[in-house]
Amino acid sequence: MWKHIASNALTFLIVTLFLVGGVIAWGTAEYSAEGPLENAICLKVQSGSNMRLVSEDLAERDAISSPAIFRMGVDYSDKSALLKAGSFLVPAGASMEEIAEIVTRGGQNTCGTEVVYRVAVNRLSAQVRELDPAEGEFEELVRFDIEEGVEAPEDYLRTRQDDDTQYRIVVSEGVTSWQVVQALNALDVLADDATEIPPEGMLAPDSYEVQPGDSVKALLAQMQAKQERILADAWAGRAEGLPLESPEEALILASIIEKEASTSDERFDVASVFVNRLNEGMRLQTDPTVIYGITEGKGVLGRGLRQSELRAATPWNTYVIQGLPETPIANPGRGSIEAALNPSDSDYLFFVAKTLDPRDGHNFAATLDEHNRNVALYRQLEAERDAVQDN
Template sequence: MWRNITSNFLTAMIVILVAVAGVVAWAKREYVSEGPLSQAICLRVDQGDSFVKVSDDLKAKGAISSGYIFRTGADYTEKDGKLKFGSYLIEPGSTMEDIVDQITRGGPSSCGSELIYRIGVNTQTLALRELDPATGIYEELAKYDPVADPEPDGFKELVDEKNITNHRVILAEGATSWHIVQALKSYDFLSGDVKEVPAEGSLAPQSYVVTKGEDRNALIAQMQTAQSEILNTAWANRAEGLPYKTPEEALTMASIVEKETGVTAERPEVASVFINRIEKGMRLQTDPTVIYGVTNGKGSLGRGLRQSELRANSPYNTYVIAGLPPTPIANPGKAAIEAALNPDSTDYLYFVADGTGGHAFASTLAEHNANVAKWRAIEAQRAKEAGGN
């Protein structure tokens, strides 16, 4: 009898163990298999949230099949205590394993609403936008110039309602360091006092995700590091025979190219003009350097250059001095830096606006004068049409 009891008990235990092993194997497959989500969603994780709350949110949004398996998998992989707050874009079909990795790895928020602080060449813009997770496209909800315009009605309430995920600062190519610092000082979500304006040209025009309360000096240091990396990489891959002794001289040339054209495809051509002029011993004769000498990079000139300014003995007056000015005249972007260090091979010595937003290039003064005459005719026609209106 005892033999039968023992045999039955062992049989039952084997059945139970096999069943448990089957459940464990099924749970593992569920954890790493494609999830049930058919359309991308935003998952917001606030500071202090637990894996229980997050798993409940994911289950309610149809992103996971089991909150228990989700939490158990996080615990088994020792990630249950590493939850990072933020707003995450959960892609269709994401596995539980993928989601756990995403919300414990952290990094910049990839979903939700953003306040965009755009620092232009002479202006600023504050915009609120929100990502549509289904399309992956941001929808602009509101925008205004915080310096020139009053805050739109309901803007603050809309910002509060959207529970902002990111603050993003975007620098436009060609803004001066003084203008950038003035803008950063006006942003009350930042902290810290900037005592000195960074060296001209040292700030990389690009997009920066900023934490609320971040120190302005830390953000400026990030911008400087980014620009140094761009310049050093471009310098290491520069063309041979360029008339620069240092990367800083190349940065100065890049800033001139940046101010002369906003057409990306033209930048290598514009750079070739100035390099050709230097190699022939000709003066650069570029208005943006003269303007910088007049304004010291502080604001817009707001008028045309005077003849006295074009004749003035200034280190930035390239109608008077030979070669490059002593410093950059703005913060050039990556494309302008690369153009200055890998210019097109041309024999161009002149260029003038062509009426399309770009420029007409010429190798001889006669060709240039003809291009100038065409541009003057376009200007005259536009003035006539404006007067007629």
């Protein structure tokens, strides 16, 4: 009898293990299978939420087939404690495994209503936009310039009262440190205004997510730390034989490239011109350094340069001084820093704009005769424009 009982118990255990194994295999397959969501949605995860609440929200919106399997899969993959607050775009057909990755990997929010502040060389603007999950495209609600004494549009003020609104600050390449500080201090989303200007060139132009009440000083520190990393990485991978003795000199050259290059594609050619000039002992003779000597980065000159200014000695005027200026003249982006440290292999010594539209780039030349021909072509375009305007 005992043998019979033992045999039945063993059979029962085998069947149970088989069934459990089958359930686990089915659950695993269900967790990684294509989900039931027919159209993309914007999933908002509140601060302090948990996987149970998220799974229930997903189930109510027909994004997952089983909240229990979702939670077990998240637990099994050790992601339960990695849930991030924010608004996340969940694409149609996303598996539970893919959704778990979306809500735990962090990074920038990918949907919802967003206010984007843009810090450019000559303007500070705000854009309110909202992502349409079904189309996967942002719809602009309002865009305006932020000016002292000018009231913001109603759409913006209403958005600022919404706790779910996300905020991002985009700092353009070529903006000076003074301009960055003035812009950040003017934003009502930030607090703890900065009173000191960070070193020129040491703020990384980029896109930064912020929260209402974040400190201007803390954001500036984040930007500076990022620029330090970019510069260190680029310096470590620099080409051999450059006429640059330190990362600081590379940053100075990169800032000049940033102000002179009209397109991202020509940065490396512009860099080669200045590197070749430094190697030849020629003066750099670049207008942006003269302008910086006049403004010292505080605002925009807003007019053409005078001959007296081209001849005036300042620590930045490369028509007068030999070699590099004493400091950067703006905050260069990663592309210009990399160009300064890995320029094109060329014999170019000169460049001049191709057309009256600076976005069209430059004509480069290795000899003065070739450069003079390029300059003559540009002067002809100026004369034709002036003739049209006179008529």
